[in-house]
Amino acid sequence: MSDSSTHSASPRAARLGLAVVGVGGAVATTAAAGLELMRLGISGHEGLPLAELGAEHELRPYEDIVIGGWDVCGDDLAVAVDAHGVLGSAELAAAAPGLAALKPWPAIDDQDFHPGVGGTHRRHVGSKRAAVEAIRADLRAFREQAGLDALVMVNLASTERVIDVDSPVLASAASFERGIGSENPEIGPALLYAYAALMEGVPYANFTPSVAAEVPALVEVARREGVPTAGKDGKTGQTMLKTVIAPALRARALRVEGWYSANILGNRDGQALHDPASLASKLATKGSVLDSILGYEVADHLVRIDYYAPRGDAKEAWDSIDLVGFLGQRMQLKVNFLCRDSVLAAPLVLELARLLDFAQRRGESGPLPALGLFFKAPMTGNGPPEHALHRQVEQLASWLGTASGAADAIPAGSAADPIPAGSAADAIPAGGPADAIPAGERRWASRAA
Numbered sequence: 001m002s003d004s005s006t007h008s009a010s011p012r013a014a015r016l017g018l019a020v021v022g023v024g025g026a027v028a029t030t031a032a033a034g035l036e037l038m039r040l041g042i043s044g045h046e047g048l049p050l051a052e053l054g055a056e057h058e059l060r061p062y063e064d065i066v067i068g069g070w071d072v073c074g075d076d077l078a079v080a081v082d083a084h085g086v087l088g089s090a091e092l093a094a095a096a097p098g099l100a101a102l103k104p105w106p107a108i109d110d111q112d113f114h115p116g117v118g119g120t121h122r123r124h125v126g127s128k129r130a131a132v133e134a135i136r137a138d139l140r141a142f143r144e145q146a147g148l149d150a151l152v153m154v155n156l157a158s159t160e161r162v163i164d165v166d167s168p169v170l171a172s173a174a175s176f177e178r179g180i181g182s183e184n185p186e187i188g189p190a191l192l193y194a195y196a197a198l199m200e201g202v203p204y205a206n207f208t209p210s211v212a213a214e215v216p217a218l219v220e221v222a223r224r225e226g227v228p229t230a231g232k233d234g235k236t237g238q239t240m241l242k243t244v245i246a247p248a249l250r251a252r253a254l255r256v257e258g259w260y261s262a263n264i265l266g267n268r269d270g271q272a273l274h275d276p277a278s279l280a281s282k283l284a285t286k287g288s289v290l291d292s293i294l295g296y297e298v299a300d301h302l303v304r305i306d307y308y309a310p311r312g313d314a315k316e317a318w319d320s321i322d323l324v325g326f327l328g329q330r331m332q333l334k335v336n337f338l339c340r341d342s343v344l345a346a347p348l349v350l351e352l353a354r355l356l357d358f359a360q361r362r363g364e365s366g367p368l369p370a371l372g373l374f375f376k377a378p379m380t381g382n383g384p385p386e387h388a389l390h391r392q393v394e395q396l397a398s399w400l401g402t403a404s405g406a407a408d409a410i411p412a413g414s415a416a417d418p419i420p421a422g423s424a425a426d427a428i429p430a431g432g433p434a435d436a437i438p439a440g441e442r443r444w445a446s447r448a449a
């Protein structure tokens with residue numbers, strides 16, 4: 001870790017370190033800028049889904065999060081955030097002094113895993129075992145230099161190419177650890193970062209579609225080392241809406257004949273997805289949600305993602321859905337989401353950091369199904385994941401409420417609760433039993449949805 005790296009705020013008693021893989025990327029720098037603007041009192045808590053659950057409910061305040069991390073591009077975060085073009089000029093000017101103090105640590109990288117990504121800010125370590133040791137050393141240095149009270153890792157790096165998840169080297173902790181020693185080619189950077197985090201006792205979330213903590217080997221390591229994990233691939237825009245609309249269509253017996261999803265985006269993530277092998281990783285997670293919610297296979301579920309430079313981070317998503325209803329009559333539903341990719345993603349990353357930290361303080365380990373709300377392909381550790389968003393909200397509320405009594409302490413607020421207790425929504429067979437939750441938690445559920 002370089003001397004000038006890590007934190008921008010003055011040392012405080014209770015600080016939560018967020019070590020980010022890909023800290024110079026659009027999502028990471030948006031999150032870092034958001035923290036800086038919140039600390040300065042320039043931004044509030046808009047768009048942060050758990051903002052109403054304060055420190056008294058055991059989630060740390062956002063302002064106590066300190067960002068550090070690795071990137072193959074060595075620019076400081078003020079330069080990086082400017083390049084991504086997500087922030088307005090006033091926010092940029094205010095956040096720049098704090099962000100300029102944040103310099104990425106040299107990355108552990110392997111070009112073979114994402115050929116479309118440039119950058120020379122790499123650590124030349126010589127072996128996979130040395131790479132793991134270097135990552136662990138960076139985590140320890142971050143903890144010490146930033147005076148951290150707790151530490152979590154989130155992967156926000158460029159999407160890696162698909163690998164053979166059924167490879168024997170990923171089947172058990174022992175074979176994985178042998179594979180590191182023998183330089184097994186299936187073990188890429190995302191797996192090395194995840195393994196290093198677990199071995200260092202650092203909770204880990206994978207916001208990318210790359211293969212990492214969900215493989216049996218790392219699920220075993222997470223449980224063995226007593227470390228909570230979550231992933232994978234952030235559910236932010238089109239897929240988030242898909243998991244809202246599909247349960248409604250099922251509830252009304254509107255049969256989905258076909259669902260055509262198209263996306264254009266012009267940020268660096270879009271550029272990385274230009275590589276067919278990286279795109280295959282993304283399409284795998286995006287395509288997985290529909291059939292399990294509907295309860296049947298939609299043969300014509302097509303997903304397209306195209307890099308289109310003029311849009312930058314302002315991604316546009318279209319969904320064209322073909323439906324069959326009563327008397328075999330055909331209908332169409334069109335959805336057009338003109339969103340901001342990183343603005344949707346960054347707050348989820350901050351919430352994940354707080355939730356992973358909370359889970360660790362609670363003594364949880366292995367995959368956390370209750371955090372499935374945040375992901376396209378939720379990790380469960382065993383059994384199929386829940387995809388329907390309203391049920392994922394319930395699961396998270398239940399987990400938080402059981403843990404801390406937090407949900408009952410949330411002020412009654414939302415006048416229109418779309419999920420009233422005992423409603424028809426509870427009867428939607430959405431692919432898995434939902435936890436029963438008290439009414440107090442449903443109030444939060446309705447707002448977060």
Ligand SMILES: NC(=O)c1ccc[n+]([C@@H]2O[C@H](COP(=O)([O-])OP(=O)(O)OC[C@H]3O[C@@H](n4cnc5c(N)ncnc54)[C@H](O)[C@@H]3O)[C@@H](O)[C@H]2O)c1
Nearest residue numbers: 022024025026027071107157158159208234268269341345
């Ligand atoms: N809404 C969203 O933005 C969204 C939603 C779901 C998932 N994701 C995923 O989150 C990730 C980040 O998205 P983004 O828009 O910030 O992408 P980005 O391309 O702007 O950022 C990725 C960063 O990772 C860095 N990087 C690449 N390899 C690295 C390595 N081995 N070690 C350290 N750093 C490395 C790159 O230099 C880059 O700065 C992507 O994988 C994307 O698919 C994003």
